[in-house]
Amino acid sequence: MATSAIKKTEEQYVLQMKGITKSFAGIPALRGVDFGLRGGEVHALLGANGAGKSTLMKILAGAYEYDEGTMLLNGGGVRHKSPADAKRLGIHCVYQEVDASLVPQLTVAENVMLDAIGASDGKAWISPRRQAQEAEQILASLQVDIPVKRKVVDLTIAEKQMVLLARIVRQDAKVIIFDEPTAPLSGSEADTFFRILSELRHRGTACVFITHRLPEVMEHADYVTVMRDGTKVHSGPVGALSMEELVAQMLGKSFAEEFPKVPAELGDIVLSVNGLRQGRKVKGVDLTVRSGQIVAVVGLVGAGKTEIARMLAGADRPDGGEICMGGRRMLFKQPADAIAAGIVSVPEERRKQGIVMEESVERNISLPLLNRISRFSFISGNRERSLAERIISSLGIKTASAKLPVKYLSGGNQQKVAIGKWLEKEADIILFDEPTKGVDIGAKSDIFRIIGQLAAAGKGVLYLTSELDEGLGIGDVIAVLYDGRIAAVLPRSEATMEKIMYFASGGREENL
Template identity: 40%
Template structure:
């Protein structure tokens, strides 16, 4: 299927998001779509699939002018969009999510459950996924939910699949398997639009690349005719010297100590410490227990035994508000459901954990609150016209910046960052890395959970590797390699 979008314009109120975008997708190609957060990538694909109507421009599909009324109509015509923000129904089973709106029924209207399970298992086997089909989808990890969405798309017999940050929550093994699937789909003539901020992936699997900036198409080139530096310069309009800013680490006093933390069947006898001004990276495969350990420390989930010490004193944290009062902040991996209240304004989201500091006598000082929010919006370069805008209207990367701003606002002693740059463009990533350096320079102890090995290696002073709920090794920055981390992450020595 060939797709051509010509001179597409789209505005939301006074906010002009697309201003004359051009995009062409050929039969059986993997086409990268790159740009900073807010550049208009997802909006352009939402216009193609009918979620948003265009204001101007022409869309041609296989040489015929075509406009879809909604995403379901696009899907029925062979175009499927796997969104960055996953469309999972948490209270339904994995099987029900896979077939929602497409259930197989007998002439009497009864569900053909056995046939549905067989089809689902076929796709899961293809993706090497082992999630039980009767498991409640809401209890699946973000990575498992991502694989459910990918399997759902493959079951539609699509001719065009749009993948928005498909590997953000996947392990290295799952990413390799996904690349195999993409290659086989390409051979079958399926076209892939691949939206990603992971440059290595773009150069590994894509045929052509279109770069967008500020709602416009900057350039389209064959992958073999460009390079990392050129793409970055076109994306951000400037050169980025180093991918990871240099760290001048000078760890101070012990801030956080975790002793013997255990939760049956999830993690066992977890022991580690973090000093002021230190950034400790946590690496491991999906399901290893990294996120679960952090959730227990923050009081989101209970644990069976173990101790948490802060500044030399044993503390009891059974609820998140106790962690916040103690000076611990937690940026969760799931910003949509746990990090933000999407209907609330940017301002209200940012001040939520520190609201009491703006109301010492029970009355909110709105001037101080607004100044504080504007300072953080400016510091984190959140793309918005106003702090009063609903945070749900921001791009994924800008939402992530708001989450980070929220926790910086409490002036934390310890800041836990779980996948802090997921879905964030290369320019914004560097801004977040610089901010992490500034925080450690001020003495904040940072724990960073990340599935991106280059990020772990580029930013961590020490790296702890988790395998099946246990810390299997510790590596200093100067001795760590991807090979050593993966060996420990898979249970090796």
């Protein structure tokens, strides 16, 4: 813990949220949540995906309005209705995608002074020289050395983050919300960020720190709040709970949900990955998959799962490492190379990459197999229809007709189409990247059944997910990903939700 946290009193709060309730389409997202911040405090906000922390912070930042509750700033009631209102009150947000908050073709000085320039409305012109002087002073006060005449487009992610912070500091921010700020940063860049965070603390700024990285919480936060299922389940000084106890608070109870598992006989290694690297997201990943085996790669958002999936599917090129199939090193320049080698993929963004939304169910299913159902470059309607009917029946795809455009199907049935198009392709490995994203519970159960059947048929399955319980439920082996590296590989018999969450949050084997 960075500093000793003092017991909070009503008088010490800069900001209070009391009994905050929010529903979307009648479904509760927040249930009477209390949350408070003191000046000069780094307050970590933790919770599994869907716990409600992002909704709470979007209300604080003015992006959402709450249904019930009270918000106080310096003891006075406030109800801001937009991010602009929140900023005027001194409440700012630094998102992981900092580019969205900066103007890349403007200089550092212009970006730091952007709000002042916009506020002048032409009535109080600020000269370029004065812009540069003020920007230099603010950056120097944060001990940041970035030439103010450089264009933002030429900066690193870390430098852009510092520019945005300088702009916020200039506006005398009372509260700053940091949403996964270290996810895109290298180790040295993260150190720079935490130095700035410490400076903000000394200035008296209240900082909310949303992260999945528990070691950072233990080292740099003063106070921690844990959310689960739209409620606050714990709030207190960081030193009051161990990392393992925080994990238990996030989970709530031991994992007990049963997933359908079809016994499968394991065969030879069909895929081996050694030292796979790409930029800052993937930092040397080793994996092996056998025929008949489901290997679940689980990690929290930003851990590098999708980047791994895209490299294995041939969509992106790795910077280093090797991909081997059948003992032969493979080089994929495009997805067609991976498909030809025997790797097919069901991507996370199914509507953009997995299916053709305007085409029919029938045509989507037949696309990978056009050579089989065509003769002299003409598609056989009978063969295409027969293929589609087999897949629709096998997967239980609910559609009024095979001719119906896939855009009219539910999310779960769209996902079944994205899976079904590969069922009769001669593939050794099937990659699933967040396959249950946006599907209902019934379709989710169907997808697990289908994946189990694929493994039973001798396919090697690589299942990448941020839903840790799914990984535990479906995997024969669970590889836990943290910060672009495999933190632990756990056989199903040894894996627990507590262990998975521990390693996914940065815990180390030697500390267990």
